[in-house]
Amino acid sequence: MTLADTQPQALNFECETGNYHTFCPISCVAWLYQKIEDSFFLVIGTKTCGYFLQNAMGVMIFAEPRYAMAELEEGDISAQLNDYEELKRLCLQIKRDRNPSVIVWIGTCTTEIIKMDLEGMAPKLEAEIGIPIVVARANGLDYAFTQGEDTVLAAMVNRCPDKAPVAETEKEERNAISKLLNFGRKQEEVKAEESEYVNHPPLVLFGSLPDPVVTQLTLELKKQKIKVSGWLPAKRYTELPVIEEGYYVAGVNPFLSRTATTFMRRRKCKLIGAPFPIGPDGTRAWIEKICSVFGTEPSGLAEREAQIWESLEDYVKLIRGKSVFFMGDNLLEISLARFLIRCGMTCPEIGIPYMDKRYQAAELALLEKTCQEMGAPLPTIVEKPDNYNQIQRIKELQPDLVITGMAHANPLEARGINTKWSVEFTFAQIHGFTNARDILELVTRPLRRNNNLKDLGWDKLVKEEAKV
C-alpha cells in the first residue's frame, strides 16, 4: 500500500473521541508491586475492578502477592459505612499480615464517583497506623492503561526526600552491619567512582523498568560519564531518590507526563525533554540529549548505534518496506512507530489513547525527522480512536501488521491480518540499545509465524466476510 500521493506536510493529529478498548489504568499494579518490593497496593474499587485484575490481566492471586482489593459493597456506596474506619480496618490487617513499607491506595472510577476523599483520609490514617500511605487516582474516567503508573509515580514524587544528607545517614544506619564488615573500604571506592563521572548536577530518571534494564540504562549513561543519582521508582520504597530543587529529571516512558509535571512544579526540578530510549535511534537521541544538557560530548554513540543496527539486520530485513498500523493502547505507540519507521516500515495510522504533545514533543519531532529521512509518509496520529472505524480503515489499507489490544487480535488474525498484542510491549524489556532486538523479536514474530504457514492457504478463517 502506498500513501505517497496523499502525503501530508506535517504530522496530522486527529481526535476521534471514539469508543475504544484499552486496559484499565489500575493494571499498573501488576508491574509496580513487583518493582517496588516493599510495597502493598490496595485497589479501592468494585468487583468489576477485582475481576479485571484477576482475569483479564492474567494475574492470578495465588502466591499471596502484595496487592489486594478493598472491595466496595453496597453499604460503602450508599455511605452507610464510614470510609475511614473501613479503610483503617483493612490497612491494619495488611500491616499485621504483611508489614509493608508503604501502602499505595489506588483510587478507581468508583471512588471518584462516590467522591471518596482518599487524599484527605490518607495523612490521618498514615499517622494513626504508622505506615506511609500514597494515594494514586488510577481511574478510567481520566486515564488509560499505562497512565496508571503515571498517577502512582506522580504521587511518589511528593514523597521523595528533599535533603540528601539526611537520607544518607538514614541509609548508613540501616547498613550499619555491612559497613562494619567493609571497614573503611567503601569510602575510597566511592571516591574512585566519583572520578569516573563528569561534574554535573544530579540526574534522576523516572519510569518503572525491570531491574536489568535499569542497570543497562545506568551503564549507558555511565559510559558517557554521567551519573544517575536515583530512579523513581526505586526497588524499595525506602530508597526513593533524593530530590532537591534544581535537580535534573528525565523520563524513560512516554506515558509519564504527570510525573514530569509534578517534578517540575512541586519539586522545582528541570525536565530533560528527550525522545524515549526505545530502539537504538531513540536510545542514542535520549543519551545525546542528556549529554548536551550537561555540556558533555557523547563518545562512541554513533558507533554503538551503528553496531546495534548491524546486529538487527536479520530482523530488519523482514519488515523493511512493510506497513504497520497502531490501534492504540499503551501510549508507547509514537516511540515504537518512530523506531519501526527507522527500520524501514511505513505507518499510516498511530492510534493513541492520550497524546501529550508537550511531554512527547521531542519524540514527535524525532518521528517527523525519521519519516523525512526515511522518505516515509507521515502517519496520522489519532487520539482516542474509535475501534470500529479503525477496523474499517484496516480493512481498506490491509496493513502488513496491526499492533492492537488483546480484544481485536484473534478476530483480525481470522481475517488474514497479522497482529501483535500491544500489551507485550508494555511487559517486555524494550528500552535501551541492548533490548532493541527484543522489540523486533516481538514485531517480526507474527510475520515469521505466518511465513511458515503461508503455503497452506489458511489466510481467511471466517466464512462470509463478517460485518465488522
Place this chain on the structure above:
Amino acid sequence: MKLAYWMYAGPAHIGTLRIASSFKNVHAIMHAPLGDDYFNVMRSMLERERDFTPVTASIVDRNVLARGSQEKVVDNITRKDAEEHPDLIILTPTCTSSILQEDLQNFCDRAQLEARGDIMLADVNHYRVNELQAADRTLHQVIQYYIEKARKKGEMLEGKTEKPSVNIIGISTLGFHNNHDCTELKRLMADLGIEINEILPEGASVHNLKNLPRAWFNLVPYRELGMMAANYLQAEFGMPYVDITPMGVVETARCIRAIQKILNENGVDVNYEDYINEQTLYVSQAAWFSRSIDCQNLTGKKAVVYGDNTHAAAITKILSREMGIHVVWAGTYCKYDADWFREQVSEYCDEVLITDDHTQVGDAIARVEPAAIFGTQMERHVGKRLDIPCGVISAPIHIQNFPIGYKPFVGYEGTNQIVDLIYNSFTLGMEDHLLEIFGGHDTKEVVTKALTADTDMNWTKDAKAELNKVPGFVRGKVKRNTEKFARDRGITEITIEVMYAAKEAVGA
C-alpha cells in the same frame, strides 16, 4: 469494605454480557468507564473467538461524570443499530456506572424511537447479584421480552412439534466446557430420538424465541444458568423441565429416566432402559472402570470437592457413589443457592462447606490433607503449595478450560472424561500400589543440572547478581552464551558490561 484477593464468580455485567454475546446478532452496549470492557478480551482470548465480540463500551469519562451522558449512550445505541443491524441491543452498566443513577431505561426508550432493532436495558442489580445470577436473569429477561412481543403481535405458534423435542437451556459463551457439553447433549438427544427445538443462548436467534413453547420439555443441564427461564416457561406454558445434570453414569441415567417420564406422560411410549443399560455397561468405560482392579486402589482415598453448584455436586456424587472415594467435604461458592447444594450432597460427604472466601477453602483443604482435590484453578494452586494433586472441575474459567480436543463433562462421553480426570488426579492408583510394593521405580537423587562444566570464567559480584535476576528457566542459557562470548574474545572476567555486550551480540 472487604479485603479481597480472589473471586470465584465475576461481577454482574459479565453475566449479562455472556448472554448477550452468546445470542446470534445481538449487540451489547456497556455504559462504562475506559477499561471496564475487558469482557471482550476474555471472550476473544479464552474462547479464541474468531469474530469481533459484539460488545461496545460507550465510555464514561470525566465529561460524562460532570454533565451526564446526555446524548452519548443514545447515539452509541443508534449508531450500532445502523452499523450492524443487530436484532437486539442490550444496554448494561457496570458496578461503577450503575451508581451514577442515570435513567438508562430512558436512554433505551429514546434510542428505540430511532432504532430498527429492539433495545433493552438489562435489569440486574450490580451490587446484589454476581455473574451467574445476572446471566440467569438476563436470559430470562430476553426470553420473556420476545415471548410477550410475539404474543402481542399474535405470532405465537400453537401446539407442539410433531416429534418429541427439547430446548436445551444454559449453554453460553465463556462457560466451563459448555461447547463440548452441548455437542454431547445433542448426541444424547439424537440417541433418544428427541429433536432439538432450540439451544439457548449460544448461537440462538431472538426471532426463534417465540418457538420455545413448541418443544415438549426443557432441559437445564446447569443449575446456575437457565432455571429462571425454565420456571418462566413452565409458569406461562406449563412446559415441564428436567434439571438433573447428566454428569456421571448414575445421574445421566436419572436424567434420561426423567425425560422418559415426561414423554410417557405426553403419550409417547418410549422405554430407554435398554439404552441406559447398553451405554452404562458396554459403551461408556466409566462403570467398567469403577469395577476394574485399577479403581480398587482408590477405595477409601480421601478427596475434597469445591466449585459451582452443578459441578461440585455432580463430582461429589460420582466420587462417592461410583468410585467409592471418601469425600471429606464438598463445597460451593454459590452461596445464594446453598440449600440446594446441601440437599444434593449431604448424604455423599462428611461435611458441607458454603463460602466464597478462598482462604477458608484453602484452610479446609490443609486441615483434612486429602489425597486429591477436585476444585477450581484456585484450589489447583492451593494443591501445588500443599503438594496435593488437583483436578479442575469448575469455573472460574481459565484458558485450560477451552481445550481444542473434545472434552465434555456431561453424557456418556463425559463420564469417560471425568474418570480420566479423577484417575489422573490421584497419584495413580496402580502406580501408587507398585511403589509401595517395590519401593519406587525412580532413583531418588536429583541429577545435577550440569549446564556448564566448571569453567575458569570469573564472574564479578555485580554480574553474578545480575545473572540471578534473569528468570531461572533461561539463566543457564544466558550464562552459557555469555561465557562463550567472553571466551571467544579472550575475556576472563565477566562484568555486567560483558553480559550485555554478549546479549547484544548473540541475542542471549
